Amino acid sequence: MTSTPETILDIANLSVSVRGDEGEREVVSNLSLTLKRGETLCIAGESGSGKSMTSLAIMQLLPQPAARISSGTIRLHDGDKGAIDLTGLDERRMRRIRGDRIAMIFQEPMTSLNPVLSIGRQLTESIEAHTGLSHAQARQRAVEALKAVRISEAESRLNQFPHELSGGMRQRVMIAMALALEPDVLIADEPTTALDVTVQGEVLELLRDLQRQHGTSVILITHDMGVVAEMADRVIIMRHGRMVEEGKAADIFARPQADYTRELLAAVPRIGSGAGRQHTKNAEAVSANVAEIKDLHVRFDLHGGIFGRVTRRVHAVEGVSFSIAPNETLALVGESGCGKSTTAKALAGLVPYTGDIVVGGRNLAGLGREERKAVRRDVQMIFQDPFASLDPRMRVGDLVAEPLVIHGIASKEERHARVAALFERVGLSAAQMELYPHEFSGGQRQRVCIARALALRPKLIIADESVSALDVSVQARVLGLLKELQREFGVAYLFISHDMAVVENISDRVAVMYLGQIVEMGTRDQVFSNPRHPYTRRLIEAVPVPDPARRRSRFARLDQEIPSATRKIGEAPMKLALSDVGGGHLVAAEA
Amino acid sequence: MIAYLGRRLIQSALILLGVSLITFALLYLLPADPVRQIAGRSATPQTVENIRQQLGLDQPFIVQYWHYLTKLLSGDLGRSYIQRSEVTELIVSRLPASLLLMLGAILCELLIGLTMGLVAAVKRGTATDQTLMVASFVGVSAPQFVVGLLLLYVFAVRLGWFPIGGYGTWRHLVLPSLTMGILGAGWYARMMRSSMIDVLRQDYMRTARAKGLTRGAILFRHALPNAILPVIAMIGIDIGIFMGGIVVVESVFGWPGIGQLAWQAIQRVDIPIIMGVTLVSAFAIVLGNLLADIVAPFIDPRIKLR
Numbered sequence: 065m066t067s068t069p070e071t072i073l074d075i076a077n078l079s080v081s082v083r084g085d086e087g088e089r090e091v092v093s094n095l096s097l098t099l100k101r102g103e104t105l106c107i108a109g110e111s112g113s114g115k116s117m118t119s120l121a122i123m124q125l126l127p128q129p130a131a132r133i134s135s136g137t138i139r140l141h142d143g144d145k146g147a148i149d150l151t152g153l154d155e156r157r158m159r160r161i162r163g164d165r166i167a168m169i170f171q172e173p174m175t176s177l178n179p180v181l182s183i184g185r186q187l188t189e190s191i192e193a194h195t196g197l198s199h200a201q202a203r204q205r206a207v208e209a210l211k212a213v214r215i216s217e218a219e220s221r222l223n224q225f226p227h228e229l230s231g232g233m234r235q236r237v238m239i240a241m242a243l244a245l246e247p248d249v250l251i252a253d254e255p256t257t258a259l260d261v262t263v264q265g266e267v268l269e270l271l272r273d274l275q276r277q278h279g280t281s282v283i284l285i286t287h288d289m290g291v292v293a294e295m296a297d298r299v300i301i302m303r304h305g306r307m308v309e310e311g312k313a314a315d316i317f318a319r320p321q322a323d324y325t326r327e328l329l330a331a332v333p334r335i336g337s338g339a340g341r342q343h344t345k346n347a348e349a350v351s352a353n354v355a356e357i358k359d360l361h362v363r364f365d366l367h368g369g370i371f372g373r374v375t376r377r378v379h380a381v382e383g384v385s386f387s388i389a390p391n392e393t394l395a396l397v398g399e400s401g402c403g404k405s406t407t408a409k410a411l412a413g414l415v416p417y418t419g420d421i422v423v424g425g426r427n428l429a430g431l432g433r434e435e436r437k438a439v440r441r442d443v444q445m446i447f448q449d450p451f452a453s454l455d456p457r458m459r460v461g462d463l464v465a466e467p468l469v470i471h472g473i474a475s476k477e478e479r480h481a482r483v484a485a486l487f488e489r490v491g492l493s494a495a496q497m498e499l500y501p502h503e504f505s506g507g508q509r510q511r512v513c514i515a516r517a518l519a520l521r522p523k524l525i526i527a528d529e530s531v532s533a534l535d536v537s538v539q540a541r542v543l544g545l546l547k548e549l550q551r552e553f554g555v556a557y558l559f560i561s562h563d564m565a566v567v568e569n570i571s572d573r574v575a576v577m578y579l580g581q582i583v584e585m586g587t588r589d590q591v592f593s594n595p596r597h598p599y600t601r602r603l604i605e606a607v608p609v610p611d612p613a614r615r616r617s618r619f620a621r622l623d624q625e626i627p628s629a630t631r632k633i634g635e636a637p638m639k640l641a642l643s644d645v646g647g648g649h650l651v652a653a654e655a
Numbered sequence: 656m657i658a659y660l661g662r663r664l665i666q667s668a669l670i671l672l673g674v675s676l677i678t679f680a681l682l683y684l685l686p687a688d689p690v691r692q693i694a695g696r697s698a699t700p701q702t703v704e705n706i707r708q709q710l711g712l713d714q715p716f717i718v719q720y721w722h723y724l725t726k727l728l729s730g731d732l733g734r735s736y737i738q739r740s741e742v743t744e745l746i747v748s749r750l751p752a753s754l755l756l757m758l759g760a761i762l763c764e765l766l767i768g769l770t771m772g773l774v775a776a777v778k779r780g781t782a783t784d785q786t787l788m789v790a791s792f793v794g795v796s797a798p799q800f801v802v803g804l805l806l807l808y809v810f811a812v813r814l815g816w817f818p819i820g821g822y823g824t825w826r827h828l829v830l831p832s833l834t835m836g837i838l839g840a841g842w843y844a845r846m847m848r849s850s851m852i853d854v855l856r857q858d859y860m861r862t863a864r865a866k867g868l869t870r871g872a873i874l875f876r877h878a879l880p881n882a883i884l885p886v887i888a889m890i891g892i893d894i895g896i897f898m899g900g901i902v903v904v905e906s907v908f909g910w911p912g913i914g915q916l917a918w919q920a921i922q923r924v925d926i927p928i929i930m931g932v933t934l935v936s937a938f939a940i941v942l943g944n945l946l947a948d949i950v951a952p953f954i955d956p957r958i959k960l961r
Contacts, residue, residue, distance in 0.1 A: 123865055125861060125864055125865060159867045159868075159869065160867060161867065162864070162865055162866065162867035163865060163866040163867035163868075164867055167865070167866075168862075168865040170858060170861065170862060170865075172858050175857060175858040175859060176858045176859055176861075176862045177859055177862065178859040178862070178863065178877050178881070179859070179881070179955065179956070179957055180880045180881055180954060180955050180956065180957075181876070181877070181880075182956075189866070189868065189872065189876070190866035190867065190868065193866065193867055193868050193869070193872070194867060225956040225957070227956070227957045238862075241866070
């Protein structure tokens with residue numbers, strides 16, 4: 065072993081195997097790495113690459129009894145006292161290392177904190193478990209930890225429960241919990257993947273600051289090459305459980321050696337470039353828009369009081385207007401809770417609304433049930449989660465044929481032929497029609513969803529975060545397919561996404577939403593090259609750039625939370641007036 | 656909270672009103688004639704008619720119900736046809752015994768059921784798990800009078816650990832409580848097991864382990880409060896099942912509660928007592944559910960009463 069004195073953790077020839085129906089399968093093969101004190105090592109790769117399994121193996125938290133370490137050593141160094149092999153430790157001794165010397169942050173801040181225990185309890189219990197501190201001292205330490213992650217009013221936060229905090233705040237609590245005992249190693253498994261892009265920036269910066277202060281070594285596990293470029297000193301690229309490439313961050317991005325690394329980097333969407341980026345189509349004067357939305361409002365009532373009257377309302381969508389032309393892609397962007405998905409649901413007829421929705425020249429409000437159904441045929445939807453949006457008990461062929469059955473189109477034989485053609489068109493084979501959803505990968509499932517949306521030859525497809533759950537290489541291919549289909553069928557897309565880079569790649573026009581209203585709308589180039597509204601600027605700036613040379617020294621820090629869209633009865637939000645700043649580029653006046 | 660309680664109390668009153676109407680109607684439609692029971696076989700038609708008039712049973716249904724309801728609102732449940740005493744007094748004198756039995760039964764089923772479920776979930780897939788689940792299945796499917804007689808035979812007759820029947824000391828309480836509790840324990844064991852298995856899979860359990868907590872802290876502080884939530888809601892519903900079981904169990908063990916009172920009244924078509932016991936049971940069920948709902952937010956802060 066050639067470990068220099070400052071090595072804190074080294075892994076040698078680690079293999080992890082998982083027992084499944086077809087016997088044991090290696091999910092991590094022969095992995096070796098070293099982690100130096102104060103260093104950030106990024107393990108990057110797509111789903112199934114074994115990066116999360118590696119982190120769980122270090123913590124000895126592999127899912128039992130299915131997964132086990134089949135060979136190799138994981139050695140934690142302790143200055144002059146030498147190193148201990150974690151794979152050989154019993155549960156009692158491992159417990160003393162977990163949380164104290166190696167701490168971990170997980171992906172889902174929403175579910176990683178116990179809902180029934182107060183923040184204070186969850187912070188103090190690990191402090192008490194590893195130190196001899198009294199409860200009062202542990203509480204003091206917890207307050208300091210919360211202050212360190214820049215949580216305001218730290219003392220009173222201790223009595224709050226996780227559901228009372230936003231996602232970003234919860235992740236900060238997780239970080240406070242992990243760093244309260246000043247561990248030697250911090251493992252962060254996709255710590256910002258579930259967060260909004262502006263919040264992600266803050267959390268990453270916080271991690272970097274705290275690491276600098278405490279000299280903690282960080283293993284950052286991520287699929288996002290932008291995050292890698294932003295954070296990493298060294299990078300390990302993994303695929304199918306094997307290390308594909310290892311090197312300094314600058315080298316990996318500038319001179320990738322392995323083919324896979326090159327492919328991975330090429331698939332990453334970038335603002336202003338990227339393989340899939342297309343030129344915007346000229347906004348030719350079209351006589352008939354596919355869909356027009358005028359002054360759309362969606363409000364949800366909240367009940368309270370002894371008779372359950374409406375006391376408050378969620379103003380999810382407030383006076384949104386836009387139109388979509390045939391063959392056009394309009395992107396609706398914004399962070400969680402901004403109303404972009406609700407707008408889409410109203411357009412698809414899934415939530416009650418007020419205002420006008422005109423599809424193919426007919427206003428839905430004035431139509432009867434049957435007519436409305438016929439109009440709705442022209443609007444189809446593709447959802448975010450390809451795992452949850454396909455009925456697991458139906459064959460995918462039947463799933464794709466279902467819209468045809470519902471609308472009573474074509475005979476059985478014709479339907480079969482049409483579905484087969486659709487399968488071929490989206491890059492699957494007709495033979496796969498007989499399979500069930502679980503037999504497909506995520507990307508293939510999303511293709512099935514696209515085929516289902518296309519079955520009725522709609523004029524408009526609403527894609528609600530449709531590529532967000534996919535790996536970048538798969539995402540690039542699905543985006544490519546969507547563009548091809550647009551060229552072929554002239555279908556328009558309402559593309560809803562929080563990912564500014566993807567939006568910049570695929571859209572012709574962009575509308576930015578904030579708190580239920582559109583704050584800026586224009587062509588892609590207008591919005592991205594000349595963002596006028598401060599919120600748009602912040603969104604664009606927050607996107608991590610997959611280039612270590614362009615690493616930002618500081619993110620725009622925002623310690624306040626996005627305000628709530630819930631208001632008391634009678635308190636309507638102020639309506640933003642959009643003004644044209646030239647060439648149809650609409651911007652809301654700053655409040 | 657106040658608004659919530661107010662609304663729930665109004666709802667509860669409406670439920671009790673509904674129960675009283677339905678029970679009264681069913682008893683009215685019953686082919687058995689309470690007057691015949693009172694007068695005896697040999698009574699003349701004139702005597703029977705007199706008694707009928709005396710009790711107001713010759714009046715139309717609506718009038719009878721109205722009389723009953725107005726008296727009920729002033730707290731009067733009427734007089735027993737047979738025993739001639741106030742129904743309120745009869746019930747009040749026997750209610751403590753039944754409540755004690757119910758408390759014992761709830762304690763038994765929670766203790767046995769939750770422990771079994773917890774152990775089975777932690778030892779999931781092992782022989783222990785399977786044995787416990789078979790046992791719980793037996794508990795769920797065994798009829799109460801069989802369980803009662805079996806327990807009596809083994810622990811009272813053969814081993815002599817507990818008295819055969821009667822009321823008075825804690826020893827008297829054990830076997831009837833167990834008899835009532837075993838059925839519920841089977842349900843709770845199964846519910847607790849699946850609830851616990853679900854909780855053990857949650858992300859926050861992984862967080863708890865990653866913090867380096869002890870097994871006990873992980874299980875009892877992090878898992879148990881989350882797993883017990885669906886069980887709490889069940890306890891409210893359970894009281895209804897108990898009210899049915901109490902009739903059987905009190906007869907088997909000679910326990911002087913309202914179950915026995917009801918059993919005697921049903922045999923003799925003693926309408927005021929049947930009505931009284933039914934209303935008290937309904938009240939207990941409504942109250943039990945209300946209590947379960949009020950307790951829930953103390954365990955899970957996400958639940959808000961509104």
